[in-house]
Amino acid sequence: MIIAIDGPAGVGKSTVAKLLAARLGYLYLDTGALYRAIAWKVLHEGVELADHARVANLLEAMSVNMQFQNGSMQVSVDGHDITGELRKPEVTSAASIVSAIPMVRAWLLPIQRQIGQQGSVVAEGRDIGTTVFPFAPLKFFLNADATVRAERRHRELVAAGHRETVETTYQNLLGRDLRDRNRSVAPLVPAVDARPIDTSTLDVEQVVAQMMAVVSAAL
Ligand code: DC
Helix, strand or coil: CEEEEECHHHHHHHHHHHHHHHHHHCCCEHHHHHHHHHHHHHCCCCCCCCCCCHHHHHHCEEEEEEEEEEEEEEEEEEEEECCCCCHHHHHHHHHHCCCCCCHHHHHHHHHHHHHHHCCCEEEECCCCHHHHCCCCCCEEEEEEEEHHHHHHHHHHHCCCCCCHHHHHHHHHHHHHHHHHHHHHCCCCCCCCEEEEEEEECHHHHHHHHHHHHHHHCCC
C-alpha cells in the first residue's frame, strides 16, 4: 500500500505524513530530504548550482542512503549522516533549485521507487501522486494560504535556532512555490485522482483525522 501526499512548502505535509505513517505502522518516506541531500552535496563540494554538467558528475560518484528509525528518516551521503544539515536555509533554497534539474529528478526516481517496494509507505513530496507513484491507490494534495504557510515555516525555523523575518520566510516560500510549480519536469500539480485538503484553518490532528477516515474506508 502506498499513500501519496503532495503539496507546496509549509503546508504541513511532513508533520501529517509522519503521524499518519506512525498510526498505520507504515514507513515514512520524506522525498524532499533526498533533494535536500543532493543540494547539500552540491554546496559541500562548492559546485555552482547552474553548472548542470558538474552536478551530473557529482551524482555519478555519490551514494545516498536512508535508514528508518522510530518513524523518522536518517539520510546519509557517501556514508556520512547529514540529517542534521538538511533543514538549513541555504540547503532549503539550493534544494528547490537542484530539484528543477531533470537529470536530478531522473536519478532520484528509482531510489524512491525502490523504497516503495520495501512495504507499506506514506510518501510525501511534490510529484508523488503524478510521477513517482502514479498508481498509488490513495493520494492527497494539501494546500493552504501562502501567509499561513510562511508563518508555520517561520515558527519551525525560529524553533530550530535560525533567525530571519517572517517577510523573508514569506518571500522565500513564494520563490520556491514559483520554481516548484513552473519547472519543466514533474512540476507541483495535484494528480487528477488526488483528494484536496485545505489546511489553512485545520490543525495537524484535524488533517490526520480526515486522512484516517479515507484510509480506513479504503482498507
Ligand atoms: O519538502 P521539502 O521542503 O523538504 O522539499 C525540498 C525541495 O525539494 C523543494 O523545494 C521541492 C523539492 N522536491 C521536489 O521537487 N519533489 C519532491 N517529491 C520533493 C521535494
